[in-house]
Amino acid sequence: MTHALTLAPAPRSDAAELVRAEVREFLAAEIAEGTFTPHVDTWLSGVDPAFSRKLGDRGWLGMTWPKEYGGHERTAMERYAVTEELLAAGAPVAAHWIADRQSGPALLRYGTEEHRQEILPRIAAGECFFVIGMSEPDSGSDLASIRTRATRDANGDFVVDGAKVWTSNAHHSHYAITLVRTGPPGDGPRGKHQGLTQLLVDLSLPGITINPIRILDGGHHFNEVVFDGVVVPAGMLLGEEGAGWHQVTAELAFERSGPERFLSTFPLLTELARRAAAGQDRAQLAAVGRLSARLLAIRQLSLRIAAALDRGELPDIPAALVKDIGTTFERDVIDEVRRVAEVTPSLSSPDPLGRALAEAQLHAPGYTLRGGTNEILRGIVARGLGLR
């Protein structure tokens, strides 16, 4: 293809298949013991710190990081196999998800030696959880318009005022990598990308209030985090002052391309497969086949991105494309199921298909919004096509 979206096919990884088998065995044992029940969208709603610690014990967090920081120096392809197995099983992975996926890599890239030594081993152990401090009440897609400010006090520390929203599981987390304005915007259309800075904020600091924001099903995952004169030590600056926009953009390549961008509703598809297998209904079997073909194509692209990350690339444009088609797929599973199966969606349904359908439906608006709306993503893809 003639544009920026092409990536080389992912090489097969025997190491990934080995660890995949280990994770499958572990998950089967956990389900047999009743540690967890599979649910839809568990990387948002399945908070279970004890489960996260078990993953840490087995070396399945911080997998690609250097051993000196508690990592395991494995490939992105191995990490990919572990994460997709966990998601496919509907396991409770929300507590550590953000820290393992993007905050740890951000600290590795931009953190000080002290940050890395102190925090990364705790993330890898499944004991330290992070939230994303990007969106604000008045700044969603237009992220650079954020108004949370940090000014330096007499000691050189940062004083932070403002509020962040949609911070998933802030009430269970320890740190927020928080995007703040530390300097004035520049001129021109991209001027507001200047003067932005990322701070590593300890959520137990005085002046921080965490207020719940409930989603459609009543679940408490999102929060508003309010900063009222919060003093953040100068040493908690992440990376370079004023380079926040660039750093955030790099973080998004990790955030947008993983298997959680097409497997959020996979447990619902598994329930359709169960129904189709039991009844051998041709329309249901065909729906399973059609949806699976879509899933496999997205998965191939997502694997290609994992392989590109292994090569040290930051494929931000293909990542945007994967998230667009992947989250659209997550949503489409719902209506494909409805068209071929008699099922009543209810969170309290005794029928696992009905329960999974209810969970998937009530979480559905989030899939194509979180981590960059699909319209923003298509804009990025259009740029990759040379249209912008």
Place this chain on the structure above:
Amino acid sequence: MSDDQDLVRQTVREVLTAHPPVSLTAELTWDEGLWAELAAAGLTGVGLPEEAGGSGGEVADAVAVVGELARGAGAVPVGEQLLVAGPAVLAAGLQLPPPDEPLVAAVDGDLTAVPDGDGWLLSGTAVDVPWAGVALHLAVLAQGPDGPVLALVRAPAPAWTHANLAGEPRGSVAFDGLRAPAAPITVAAVADLRARAALLRAVQLAAALEQVLALTLRYAGEREQFGRPLGKFQAIQMYLAEMAGEVTAVTAVVDAAVQALEAGEPLVPAAATAKVRAGAAVEVVAALAHQVHGAIGFTQEHALHHLTRRCWAWRDEAGSELAWSATLGEHLVAGGADGFWPALTRVV
């Protein structure tokens, strides 16, 4: 993509420059001149072993030829010969016809083959035969006394032909005790033969869809309305990004299915996946391409229809989207719900 395949692509492209797409009619059923030039260059034997009369090379080289011809809307049965019928004939231990004489596989219909001395007698009617009336040789799948049989015949005149949506000839061919060389083949070989036919269409679709996107991007850059190129309008950008998402997904999964073929991995689920996914993309990509092209794209004088009509035709050939979806679904749930995800991760 290796250097070998780049060279193959380049060679096909050079041949195609002298052979722009033709509009097929009842009288003009294929591009004989293009075929002759491809055959003279050895391109109708790529991927078939030299000792059998082919040009040698890998499966990937044959896929490169087929993709490039699809991109250029070449009206020739090269893909049928290189990826489906040729390998089937060789796998059955039959004598490959000279590669400059078009060979296609006839896999649908109601046919029987009975042994008779040192040959077989073939009876019945093959249906949906691609390039019926054009192909000189047919590899015909028939039912023998002890299981499936592949027979190789010089093609008789078709009993009936029709054109697919792109004008490519398809038809029925009848046999009444025709004597032919044949060989028993396994049920698994039959499944592979059908899967290869489906994968061929997926490879062609992937390439044609890429070209549809390329044409549409170019048009959106050239055509101005309201004082600016169409590609500067946000609504058009969203369409093009959606098309790119479909095309990129199809390319990735078709590449993976081709890898499965090269590696000798189970072909049915991989080919089913590629065919279903590529067919599904046609819905979005062809519709949006025409929407962006406006009325000019709706005319015979514009090149777009050579590709979009083929895409609309190919997605329903070599097994419908419904049939392959159901086949894939059955395969994936064969081990129950617990086996579903593990089966998925083994497809490609």
